[in-house]
Amino acid sequence: MSPTPASVxxxxxxxxxxxxxxxxxxxxxxxxxxxxxxxxxxxxxxxTNTVVAPLYxxxxxxxxxxxxxxxxxxxxxxxxxxxNVENLM
Numbered sequence: 001m002s003p004t005p006a007s008v009x010x011x012x013x014x015x016x017x018x019x020x021x022x023x024x025x026x027x028x029x030x031x032x033x034x035x036x037x038x039x040x041x042x043x044x045x046x047x048t049n050t051v052v053a054p055l056y057x058x059x060x061x062x063x064x065x066x067x068x069x070x071x072x073x074x075x076x077x078x079x080x081x082x083x084n085v086e087n088l089m
Contacts, residue, residue, distance in 0.1 A: 006026065006027065006028045006029050006030075006031045006032035006035065007026050007027050007028070008024055008025070008026040008029070008035070009025050009026045009027065010026070011024050012024075012025070021040070022039065022040075024039075030059070030060065030064070031063075033066065033067045036064060036067035036068075036069060037067050037068060039069070042068070042069060042070055043069070043070045043071075044064055044069045044070070044071055044072065045073075046060060046061065046064075046071055046072065046073045046074065047074045047076070047088070048073070048074070048075055048076070049075065049076045049077065049078045049079075049082070050075060050076070050077055050078050053073070053075045057073055061073065074088060076088075
């Protein structure tokens with residue numbers, strides 16, 4: 001079975017003036033090194049939780065680092081009540 005090519009499904013922009021940032025949704029985006037390199041900035045925050053991090057964080061970080069990005073993982077406790085700004089700081 002051959003790998004599925006990367007494809008962007010949607011592009012969104014969070015408009016915060018100087019702090020704006022893109023959200024790109026798609027399939028196999030970690031294989032699109034040029035797409036990752038085109039993202040603004042050198043550092044990328046990866047916000048995840050204690051359930052998802054063991055499954056995907058290492059693979060995600062490796063893909064981003066291969067494209068020259070510095071990863072800043074933020075691992076929150078699991079649960080809806082943990083999704084708040086206080087836990088990010």
